[in-house]
Amino acid sequence: MKKTGVHRFTASLPGDLLRSLDSMSREKGYRTRSLAIADMIRSGIIEHRQHHLDAEIAGSLTIVYDHHQRNLQSVLTSIQHDHHRLILSTLHVHLDHDNCLEVIVLRGKAAEIKQLAERIIAAKGVKHGKLAITTTGKDLPA
Numbered sequence: 001m002k003k004t005g006v007h008r009f010t011a012s013l014p015g016d017l018l019r020s021l022d023s024m025s026r027e028k029g030y031r032t033r034s035l036a037i038a039d040m041i042r043s044g045i046i047e048h049r050q051h052h053l054d055a056e057i058a059g060s061l062t063i064v065y066d067h068h069q070r071n072l073q074s075v076l077t078s079i080q081h082d083h084h085r086l087i088l089s090t091l092h093v094h095l096d097h098d099n100c101l102e103v104i105v106l107r108g109k110a111a112e113i114k115q116l117a118e119r120i121i122a123a124k125g126v127k128h129g130k131l132a133i134t135t136t137g138k139d140l141p142a
């Protein structure tokens with residue numbers, strides 16, 4: 001198979017599933033069924049690759065915490081300095097008088113990114129944290 005260009009392939013699906021696919025594609029604003037399917041495949045590949053612990057991934061960790069929590073800010077800062085190679089950028093927003101939201105942009109091996117995210121989320125006083133994993137863009141055709 002050629003590496004570039006568009007290839008056609010035949011797939012068989014139950015009628016109901018195909019109708020659901022078409023209605024979802026329309027609702028999401030895809031111009032064609034193929035574009036919707038290509039995005040779903042990319043998403044599946046990204047989801048799969050994060051289980052390869054050595055694979056390089058990118059991601060963003062969003063956390064919400066109370067900045068009055070004793071020691072929390074210094075704990076978070078220490079963790080981030082310990083892993084500065086994995087952290088590309090941090091965005092801090094003061095949500096209200098008490099609560100802060102931080103988005104930490106990460107890139108590195110899947111295992112290291114997940115471990116760092118778990119450590120930050122587990123810090124006492126972090127109310128909620130969620131890691132969104134994506135691709136670095138390498139090795140994933142558009």
Ligand code: NI
Nearest residue numbers: 093094099100
């Ligand atoms: Ni703040």
